[in-house]
Amino acid sequence: MTAVGVIGAGTMGVGIAYVFAAADCEVFVVEPDPGRARGCVEASAASGALTEAGLGHVAGDVVWLSVEGLRAAVLSALEASSAERTAASFDGMVSYARSRGWVSLDGERLQAHFVYA
Known part of the structure; x- marks a missing residue:
């Protein structure tokens, strides 16, 4: 297994770490700020879970959610009636999000924010 070291858990560091982790590399992130280091782990775990479920991914403090993935998940949980x-x-919610600039240019993803608690 290839090991990769990333210095800094800011937006770019998290993105770099995620790309290597997704390629099955062992990733080590060095970050002196404990809060930011914790956020890096949480963002990577959240992004991995969203990607695995086909619902989207985390990019820094922004979550990109698949419109069709969300629609399918919501509708599958409901009775036909x-x-x-x-x-x-x-559809109304997606239209509102589009009017606020919260939908990707291709119309396939909704933008949300990832908040570390």
Whole structure:
């Protein structure tokens, strides 16, 4: 297994660490700020879980969520009788997000923010 060291857990450091981790490399991140170091681990775990579920990924403090992945997840959890009404509400939510600039240019992803608690 290839080992990679990343110095700094800022936006770029997290992104670099994620790319190498996704390529099955062992990644070591050096960050003197304990809060930022914890956030790097949380962001990587969240991004991995979202990617695995086909729902999106984390990029720094922004989460990009798949519109179709979210739609499928929401509608699959509902009974058929309420799915049509919920689909219309979901479409309205996406339209509102688009009007606020929270949808990617290709219209496939919604932007949300990742907050470290």
